[in-house]
Amino acid sequence: MKLYKSFFLLLLFVFTTTLANAQFATWEIGVTGGGAGYIGDLNQNNPVQISGLSGGVFVKRNFNSQVSFRLHYTYGQIQAQDSKSSSLQFQERNLKFKTSLNDVSTLIDFNFFDYAAGGRQGKRFTPYLFAGVGVCLFKPTAAYNGENYRLDKLKTEGQAGAYKNYTLTIPYGGGIKYNYSGAFSIFSEIGYRSTFTDYLDDVSGVYPAFKKYVGDYPKIVNLSDPSLHGTGEAGSQRGDFRKRDTYLFVSIGISFTFVNEKCYSF
Numbered sequence: 587m588k589l590y591k592s593f594f595l596l597l598l599f600v601f602t603t604t605l606a607n608a609q610f611a612t613w614e615i616g617v618t619g620g621g622a623g624y625i626g627d628l629n630q631n632n633p634v635q636i637s638g639l640s641g642g643v644f645v646k647r648n649f650n651s652q653v654s655f656r657l658h659y660t661y662g663q664i665q666a667q668d669s670k671s672s673s674l675q676f677q678e679r680n681l682k683f684k685t686s687l688n689d690v691s692t693l694i695d696f697n698f699f700d701y702a703a704g705g706r707q708g709k710r711f712t713p714y715l716f717a718g719v720g721v722c723l724f725k726p727t728a729a730y731n732g733e734n735y736r737l738d739k740l741k742t743e744g745q746a747g748a749y750k751n752y753t754l755t756i757p758y759g760g761g762i763k764y765n766y767s768g769a770f771s772i773f774s775e776i777g778y779r780s781t782f783t784d785y786l787d788d789v790s791g792v793y794p795a796f797k798k799y800v801g802d803y804p805k806i807v808n809l810s811d812p813s814l815h816g817t818g819e820a821g822s823q824r825g826d827f828r829k830r831d832t833y834l835f836v837s838i839g840i841s842f843t844f845v846n847e848k849c850y851s852f
Contacts, residue, residue, distance in 0.1 A: 612703065614646040614654070616771075616841030622662030624833040627789035627825035628681060629666050633834075634776075638663035640687075640835045648843070651700045651708055656693040656716070660835055663687065666787060680812045681824075683726045683737060683787045687833060689779065691720030691757045702765045703843050710765045714775075720755040722779065722833075726788040728809050735809060737788035742810035743824060744794025753783040759834075769843045778834045786831040795820040 621636035629635055640662030648654040665684035668676040693716045702708035726737040739748050761775025784790035793811055811818030818824065 612648045612843050612845065614648055614703070614841050614843045616644050616646070616839050618642040618644070618658075618660070618835075618837040618839035620835060620837030622664050622687065622833065622835050624664040624666070624786055624831060626666075626784070626787045626828075626831035628668060628671075628676070628683065628787050630826055630828075633778075634836075636836060637665045640837060642689075642835075642837070642839075644841075646695070646841070648703055651703065652697045654695045654697075656691075656695055656718075658689075658691045658693060660689040660691070660837075661687065662689065662833075662835060664786070664833055678814050678817055679824075680814055681787075681789055682812075683728055683789070685724045685726040685786060688723040689720060689755070689835075690722075691718055691755065691779070693718035693720075693757060697763075701763070703771065711762070713760065713762050715758075715760045716775075716777065717756075717758040720757050720779065721752060722755050722781065723752045724783075724786055725751055726786065728788070730808050737809060738785065740806050740809060742788055742794070742806065743791045749785050750783070751785075753781045755779040755781050769845055771841050771843070772839070773841070774838045776834065776836045778832055780832050781830055784825070784829050784831055786833060787825075789825040790829075791824060792821050793818040793824050 619641045622638045622640040623636045642660035644658040646656040667682040695716045697712045697714045699709040699712035701712045759777030763773030765771045
């Protein structure tokens with residue numbers, strides 16, 4: 587946890603230092619659209635697998651041609667099904683989930699080139715990197731007998747109570763952008779969010795002892811252990827041994843920079 591605190595403090599230092607030295611700041615707004623995916627217990631090996639759509643909006647403060655601060659909201663959906671896996675072991679496990687992602691991130695962007703945002707003199711094309719901190723609200727669900735159920739409320743691994751359906755995130759990624767007409771720019775980026783939860787997919791620990799359950803017994807048993815041949819024995823591993831899930835957004839977008847006539851006078 588100390589590592590992430592140090593990372594956050596470093597971002598805060600860069601942001602405040604840049605703000606203090608900004609001379610040619612402009613505001614920028616934009617929209618994004620694309621795909622969403624995740625890496626976790628039901629997708630352990632493919633870091634670019636897309637399983638749903640995403641869309642977002644952002645507002646950005648460009649402090650100069652290379653550094654900016656962005657507040658970005660993204661909505662996305664991710665899902666996975668063991669039945670579609672190439673692994674026979676996963677097919678036997680037969681778990682599945684689907685969840686919406688409500689992601690709010692504060693990001694620092696760094697352009698590699700002296701970018702010509704808002705029609706100023708400079709490069710009309712640049713690659714860029716970004717990193718920051720954020721939060722995400724998620725609600726994993728799965729279907730049983732034609733009806734969807736909130737998995738976090740069913741305690742499918744025998745938890746004492748529902749786990750938190752929000753998490754702190756560490757966003758990072760990169761992209762390319764092009765200033766194609768004055769104040770308008772287009773861009774494409776890929777961004778990952780490392781989370782502090784292992785329950786984006788409702789899968790983390792071991793199979794529970796079903797005798798603990800009362801009430802909706804058949805429903806909980808099926809959503810906890812839908813294995814094809816009843817192989818989910820109590821206490822055996824249900825997920826992998828990694829303790830955190832990751833999700834990603836791959837998007838294209840368009841932005842508009844509000845040009846101040848005095849911004850780039852020398």
